[in-house]
Amino acid sequence: MLKFEQITYQSPLYDKVVQLRERILRAPLGLTFSESDLSVDKNEMLFALTDNGEPVACLQIKPLTETHVKLRQMAVDTNRQRQNLGSKLVREVENILKSQKIKSIELHARESAVGFYQKLGYHVVSERFIEVGIPHFKMLKVIESL
Numbered sequence: 001m002l003k004f005e006q007i008t009y010q011s012p013l014y015d016k017v018v019q020l021r022e023r024i025l026r027a028p029l030g031l032t033f034s035e036s037d038l039s040v041d042k043n044e045m046l047f048a049l050t051d052n053g054e055p056v057a058c059l060q061i062k063p064l065t066e067t068h069v070k071l072r073q074m075a076v077d078t079n080r081q082r083q084n085l086g087s088k089l090v091r092e093v094e095n096i097l098k099s100q101k102i103k104s105i106e107l108h109a110r111e112s113a114v115g116f117y118q119k120l121g122y123h124v125v126s127e128r129f130i131e132v133g134i135p136h137f138k139m140l141k142v143i144e145s146l
């Protein structure tokens with residue numbers, strides 16, 4: 001059964017989320033996470049959709065100011081992509097952020113994922129730039145506060 005969960009840093013579920021991130025976001029680029037890449041996770045809010053206890057989609061939120069955050073590390077398991085899990089997860093997280101008076105969300109989208117974020121109401125606000133060796137665009141969405 002599909003469940004939306006906030007993930008506790010360094011819990012057993014956190015370890016599985018790191019594996020999902022490695023598999024989807026890093027391994028295809030020939031990269032892995034270092035200890036220092038992961039140590040920043042303790043300052044962020046981590047979320048996942050799980051299916052029978054296994055994470056199938058994940059993302060995390062880095063606070064930037066009192067009212068502005070960055071969405072990072074968005075990944076959906078390969079065999080679960082294009083089944084509306086990514087968009088469901090983003091919407092669930094946006095609702096939590098709205099209840100916390102967050103007004104805007106930024107992210108660095110891979111060029112290949114820009115269309116996904118556009119469908120969720122994010123807008124490109126930068127020139128194309130390279131991050132982790134591949135083209136990205138900065139995107140922004142203003143969300144209503146409650």
Ligand SMILES: CC(C)(COP(=O)(O)OP(=O)(O)OC[C@H]1O[C@@H](n2cnc3c(N)ncnc32)[C@H](O)[C@@H]1OP(=O)(O)O)[C@@H](O)C(=O)NCCC(=O)NCCS
Pocket residue numbers: 024025074075076077080081082083084085086087088108109110112113114115116119
């Ligand atoms: C990009 C990603 C997060 C999208 O999640 P997903 O669960 O596959 O997407 P969804 O099924 O929720 O798609 C929602 C809508 O966006 C569209 N969409 C999904 N991926 C897209 C893409 N890469 N480009 C354009 N549109 C896309 C879907 O067709 C769907 O449109 P619809 O509502 O008209 O049917 C996921 O495919 C993924 O993890 N990809 C590999 C890693 C990655 O690129 N992460 C993002 C890093 S910035």
